[in-house]
Amino acid sequence: VTGTQEGCNQVQGFIERIIQEQSSACVMSGTPVQQNYYSHDTANHNSTEWQAYYAAQAVAQQQQAPAPVAAPPAPTSDAYYEQFFRYAYYYGEPAARQYYGAWSPPVGTPNPYGVNPNGITAAPAAA
Numbered sequence: 271v272t273g274t275q276e277g278c279n280q281v282q283g284f285i286e287r288i289i290q291e292q293s294s295a296c297v298m299s300g301t302p303v304q305q306n307y308y309s310h311d312t313a314n315h316n317s318t319e320w321q322a323y324y325a326a327q328a329v330a331q332q333q334q335a336p337a338p339v340a341a342p343p344a345p346t347s348d349a350y351y352e353q354f355f356r357y358a359y360y361y362g363e364p365a366a367r368q369y370y371g372a373w374s375p376p377v378g379t380p381n382p383y384g385v386n387p388n389g390i391t392a393a394p395a396a397a
Contacts (some may be wrong), residue, residue, distance in 0.1 A: 285323070310318035351375050359383040 272278070349371040358366035358381055367374045 301309065307371045349373070351379075355383055359386050360391055361393040362390035365390075369393070 273281075350370055354366050354370045354374055358367060360367075361383070
């Protein structure tokens with residue numbers, strides 16, 4: 271337990287009370303701790319029981335540590351094909367290839383939307 275001396279004494283008092291009563295209900299319910307309860311011998315904290323307690327706390331903290339969040343997967347090589355084909359249907363394949371660059375499908379891949387019967391529209395001007 272780390273912190274101010276007063277805080278450490280309070281936590282140690284809670285722990286001793288839990289051990290004495292074999293229940294954490296008194297601490298969890300907020301039942302006040304008597305002031306004279308804190309008068310304890312700190313030399314006993316090197317006992318095997320305290321060492322076991324500290325070891326258990328260290329293990330519990332390691333188990334509660336959140337796992338690192340994995341980076342989102344990189345888009346697949348065909349991630350933008352759908353958008354490419356829609357763009358190509360409206361603005362034409364050369365404009366779509368210019369806009370999507372390396373994300374364009376291989377040359378000659380048929381557009382699943384076919385050819386726009388109304389012709390192509392001029393592509394928007396590059397900003």
